[in-house]
Amino acid sequence: MGIIYREPYQVPFYESDINHNMKLPQLLALALQISGQHSISLGMSDEVIFNRFGLVWIVTDYSIEIERLPRYAETVIIETEATAYNKLFCYRDFNIYDENEHKIMTIHSTFVLMDYETRKVHPVEEEIVKVYESEKIRKMIRGPRYHELENPQSTPYRVRYFDLDMNGHVNNSKYLEWMFDVLDFDFLSQHTPEKIDLKYVKEVHHGTDIESRLTQEDLTTYHEIASDGLINAQAIVTWKKK
Numbered sequence: 001m002g003i004i005y006r007e008p009y010q011v012p013f014y015e016s017d018i019n020h021n022m023k024l025p026q027l028l029a030l031a032l033q034i035s036g037q038h039s040i041s042l043g044m045s046d047e048v049i050f051n052r053f054g055l056v057w058i059v060t061d062y063s064i065e066i067e068r069l070p071r072y073a074e075t076v077i078i079e080t081e082a083t084a085y086n087k088l089f090c091y092r093d094f095n096i097y098d099e100n101e102h103k104i105m106t107i108h109s110t111f112v113l114m115d116y117e118t119r120k121v122h123p124v125e126e127e128i129v130k131v132y133e134s135e136k137i138r139k140m141i142r143g144p145r146y147h148e149l150e151n152p153q154s155t156p157y158r159v160r161y162f163d164l165d166m167n168g169h170v171n172n173s174k175y176l177e178w179m180f181d182v183l184d185f186d187f188l189s190q191h192t193p194e195k196i197d198l199k200y201v202k203e204v205h206h207g208t209d210i211e212s213r214l215t216q217e218d219l220t221t222y223h224e225i226a227s228d229g230l231i232n233a234q235a236i237v238t239w240k241k242k
Helices: 024-041 047-052 126-132 174-179 185-190
Strands: 004-010 056-065 075-085 090-099 103-115 153-158 191-200 209-215 221-228 230-241
Touching: 004 024, 024 056, 024 075, 024 090, 024 103, 024 174, 047 056, 075 126, 174 191, 174 209, 174 221, 174 230, 185 191
Parallel strands: none
Antiparallel strands: 004 075, 056 103, 056 191, 075 090, 090 103, 153 209, 191 230, 209 221, 221 230
């Protein structure tokens, strides 16, 4: 087991939707902040990794299981653990608990280290990951198989300055926002996500014109973010009625 880190968090008004649930893009951004706090507490902050190795962390995959979303003004506990790593990938879990320590969400995530200058994936540095005391494994943890969408509904967007994060690429939570934004208002107001698989394929740069593509089969939606004829991100979302 890796070292576990926990923080309480009270959901503010500006991170809540019309159903009084916490917005999922903001929740993903919060999870990354908590992982950063974990790293700082162990002396391996993003700044240290960048200055010493010229590397930055990026997320490649999420698998999210949702019993329910945190609610407006609710105080939840966010727990994270770097669970395992191999030559290229690092795996981190986030568990979200209510005030009674009942788990309401789990986020499985996959990270890689990227060379900031070349923008290429860099092999895992043992000096970086040893502080988390996570297990070294040989296998790769794979998500679902994604297929290119056929005849999708498509909505255009343009990448803006405030869509970017400190690494200079589009913030991970923005992709999910683009994906959800193309869904019908009535559908979003009457349903909540139950399971999300999300894969980042290729980063999007400032000023790029992108398309958020969607197909739907009953309570399962399939999503793509694409630009210049290439897929940047893919997702499969299973929904349930409120």
